Amino acid sequence: MARGRGNWDESDIKVRPGKGSRPRTKERPKHKDARFGMVVSKDRGRWGVVLDDADGGTQVTCMRAREMGRTPVVVGDRVGVVGDTSGRKDTLARIVKLEERSSVLRRTADDTDAYERVVVANADYLLIVTAVADPPPRAGFVERALIAAFVGGLTPLVCLTKSDLADPQSFAAEFSDLDVKVLLTGVDNPLEDLNEYIADHVSALVGHSGVGKSTLVNRLVPDADRATGEVSGVGKGRHTSTQSVALRLPEGGWIIDTPGIRSFGLAHVEPDTIIDVFEDLREVAEDCPRGCTHMGPPADPECKLDTLEGASARRVTAVRKLLEALRSNNEWEM
Secondary structure: OEOOOEOOOHHHHHEOOOOOOOEOOOOOOOHHHOEEEEEEEEEOOEEEEEEOOOOOOOEEEEEEOHHHOOOOOOOOOEEEEEEOOOOOOOOOEEEEEEOOOOOEEEEEOOOOOOOOEEEEEOOOEEEEEEEOOOOOOOHHHHHHHHHHHHHHOOEEEEEEEOOOOOOOHHHHHOOHHHOOEEEEOOOOOOOHHHHHHHOOOEEEEEEOOOOOHHHHHHHHOOOOOOOOOOEOOOOOEOOOOOOOEEEEOOOOOEEEEOOOOOOOEOOOOOHHHHHOOOHHHHHHHOOOOOOOOOOOOOOOOOOHHHHOOHHHHHHHHHHHHHHHHHHOOOOOOO
């Protein structure tokens, strides 16, 4: 007999106190029977997962299994789920496995915060969307996004919008020495070149509010119906999306629309990590003196990067702009 609770029998312990009268399942599915899929949405402790199945992808709503603890699960993750995987309304499965990630888009709250937050997992491309006018482009935003892409294992594509308002060539030229592809993706520009890259791949988008990011998503996925916002009088757009969501591309693949991120700290990135992205720079930097920041004179008068010539020398200049962006505590707003 339970102390102070009166008589009870075996049926009493099948009900979870405070959780209604839903009985607990005695025979839980074995994890070896887990079905795998991709996380396409996350909202208040519930994840939407599209399963790998012959039906073209059944979407199920999942909670995170207790044994997963507080393991972060983000849009783009590959997960194993058990339970009710029918996808019927009001059903709930459990995420029990998280596969190893092939790439991650990370940020910290600011440049002094050591806690990393994974924004998107397993994306092949990062589409860095910026307008060439209204609002004016910010090289610092692109530089920080490039760093996040390089160190996270994503291939960056700079997508310029509103090219009808200003000549995009001068801004595009700032990134040519990094071998980064720059595409015109405004409402008057065809998207064939962009589609050639992202079809059958997973891609994520980042960009300031008001630069046309949601408009671009709506063009890529006509039935997406992502909310768009006008640019405010002070040159900043209204934030029009609040949750990351993966949308299926008509040509195959997925596009992950991320919410506006007001700060994109890079406290988790070391200068050598950026240098290592470029093979010609990495080989020479191995001979730099201990503690070299690779910024060149006067801080590093013996930096071996200064011995490079031609295209590699131009790349050093471009990479040092990234390193300067990394050293700066200035945050860019989205």
